[in-house]
Amino acid sequence: DIVMTQSPSSLAVSAGETVTINCKSSQSLFGSVRQKNYLAWYQQKPGQSPKLLIYLASTRESGVPDRFIGSGSGTDFTLTISSVQAEDLANYYCQQYYDTPNTFGAGTKLELK
Amino acid sequence: EVKLQQSGDELVRPGASVKISCKASGYTFTSYSMHWVKQRPGQGLEWIGAIIPIIDTTEYNQKFKGKATLTADKSSNTANMELSRLTSEDSAVYYCARPGSFNYGSPFAYWGQGTLVTVSS
Numbered sequence: 001d002i003v004m005t006q007s008p009s010s011l012a013v014s015a016g017e018t019v020t021i022n023c024k025s026s027q028s029l030f031g032s033v034r035q036k037n038y039l040a041w042y043q044q045k046p047g048q049s050p051k052l053l054i055y056l057a058s059t060r061e062s063g064v065p066d067r068f069i070g071s072g073s074g075t076d077f078t079l080t081i082s083s084v085q086a087e088d089l090a091n092y093y094c095q096q097y098y099d100t101p102n103t104f105g106a107g108t109k110l111e112l113k
Numbered sequence: 114e115v116k117l118q119q120s121g122d123e124l125v126r127p128g129a130s131v132k133i134s135c136k137a138s139g140y141t142f143t144s145y146s147m148h149w150v151k152q153r154p155g156q157g158l159e160w161i162g163a164i165i166p167i168i169d170t171t172e173y174n175q176k177f178k179g180k181a182t183l184t185a186d187k188s189s190n191t192a193n194m195e196l197s198r199l200t201s202e203d204s205a206v207y208y209c210a211r212p213g214s215f216n217y218g219s220p221f222a223y224w225g226q227g228t229l230v231t232v233s234s
Contacts, residue, residue, distance in 0.1 A: 042221075093157065098218075
């Protein structure tokens with residue numbers, strides 16, 4: 001199975017700050033046929049289901065604010081949230097869908113400083 | 114509007130089985146795979162497996178083989194997951210989730226609200 005390692009596990013921020021969450025996969029998620037990275041990011045607020053934010057490493061899902069930016073390729077990926085808002089406080093998970101079983105990172109909890 | 118409506122929370126005895134349902138609406142049920150994800154309290158997400166309703170084909174995470182059984186009822190647009198021989202390790206929220214595109218290996222754009230299964234005597 002592909003292991004997804006996320007860091008940090010938690011992050012305390014103030015509103016307006018820019019934050020970076022890292023995700024590293026145990027093997028490359030780059031597909032040579034479509035020339036894409038099969039990496040997604042989800043946001044999960046307490047008591048809610050996960051919400052898809054980013055797919056193909058850098059494509060924002062419809063309706064997701066442009067302060068959420070995904071980047072990276074191969075085995076190293078980043079989710080950047082610029083100018084964090086109070087509504088962004090949540091858990092964030094990366095997921096690889098390059099191969100089954102799909103696997104998720106352990107999550108990053110974004111908290112208010 | 115795509116909706117995935119899951120059945121209610123369950124309290125079950127150790128050793129018993131439980132069946133969770135996920136009723137889909139707002140799209141053609143047979144056109145997309147349906148996946149199931151486990152989340153233990155305060156923990157991360159684990160992919161259990163998936164079913165392709167149009168051909169009734171299933172794929173399981175090796176970890177959940179023998180534990181979970183996925184089925185789909187095309188007449189009612191409902192996906193089901195049965196969990197057997199329950200232990201405390203099975204206490205979790207279980208989600209059904211649908212990919213955003215027809216491709217089987219796509220991220221999950223739609224999620225059910227989750228079903229909490231509590232295993233306790």
